[in-house]
Amino acid sequence: MNASQFSTKQRILGAAEVLFARYGFAGASLRQVTAAANVNLAAVNYHFGSKENLIEEVFRRRLDDLNARRQAALTKVEKRADATLEDALDAFIRPALQLSLDRSGGGAFMRVLARAYAEHDDRLRRFLSDNYGHVLREFVVVFHHMLPHLDKEELYWRLDIVAGALTYAMADFGVIKRKGGTSEQSHRERAAEHLVRFAAAGLRAP
Amino acid sequence: MNASQFSTKQRILGAAEVLFARYGFAGASLRQVTAAANVNLAAVNYHFGSKENLIEEVFRRRLDDLNARRQAALTKVEKRADATLEDALDAFIRPALQLSLDRSGGGAFMRVLARAYAEHDDRLRRFLSDNYGHVLREFVVVFHHMLPHLDKEELYWRLDIVAGALTYAMADFGVIKRKGGTSEQSHRERAAEHLVRFAAAGLRAP
């Protein structure tokens, strides 16, 4: 008799995501994770091999979907002749926003992703770059067409800034307090709108 | 006979800063810290009381100085009648850049600061807000005078984005690879220049 409709693997991934977001990769122990997932301690090493592999799977589960959505949105933008800079930015930002709004742990995952940046861990960076770098490169090409006055290096710098601000905003790091009655969802939606306006102006700067 | 000209406390703080930056607060152990500082393990609890207090002292040592520099730069801007938005942004960004360029561990500290954001730890957030919030509030007032077309809420959102991008840039999270022959210092200086241009345009957006 299980406490959930989900498989052992899925329950471990869900619990790990929440606890990694809250306490970090080193700070959350497998005992905490397995207790929260209502599975035996040994299940992590049985299903994933090691804690390190579990961490990678937490990323894979969400990023596969995120990148597919970004890719699809970007392809739509590429096909339209009248697409604006805001459209391309939206193709980059909206999928991340939607993921962060996902009812089951999306918000936690965005915090996990922000932690990965902070970790500066080479193994993790290589994993992310190897598996998801190609989509980012395609975005750069599209932005380059839309902003021909910027040389490639300048463009890289500005997109790097946008990525940083996006991560920061989606992980809810900001100092802006949610007003009473405002849900976490609509707070993030606001953040995305403001970010698109801000980033579009920043990218267009001479 | 000590291995260094610095006091035990200073050596612990320096080593802790570097190791917290590299492995995180939970990931870096007091045994690693005291070994790197060339002091006895018990010295941390003798001088700081606990690991938690040591973490706070790592912040205090740098942030006192950072805030004083920001305050001074902002006061100069306030006194000039012809000060531009770029001047005010510079007052916010340049002190952080200078800190990150500090030869003895400044770069490490910016990564520690970014980790603090990622930690989302309430105790730490309260500590930072209580001790350093007033300077940020003063910046908001100045920006509000310079951008009267933005209502207060819009302005808060945009400054929040700037703070996120700044943290991201100074912690060297970006995907931009340093070119051969470019020092970490001049890489950060470039990042700050780009950030001021980008942020000024973003803030001025209608």
Place this chain on the structure above:
DNA sequence: TACTCGATCAAACGACCGTTTGAAGGATAC
């Protein structure tokens, strides 16, 4: 010289860590 007291030391405390082990379920195929 004797005393004091902050600083440093090696050693140990109990708790928790990631991982491994070997036995026990429990469904499916023969």
Place this chain on the structure above:
DNA sequence: GTATCCTTCAAACGGTCGTTTGATCGAGTA
């Protein structure tokens, strides 16, 4: 019925963790 294979389980492994203890050092004072 029983053999097979995947999964789950309690228990234990060696190690590392933050913290505490009590001895020892060494400069300053009476």
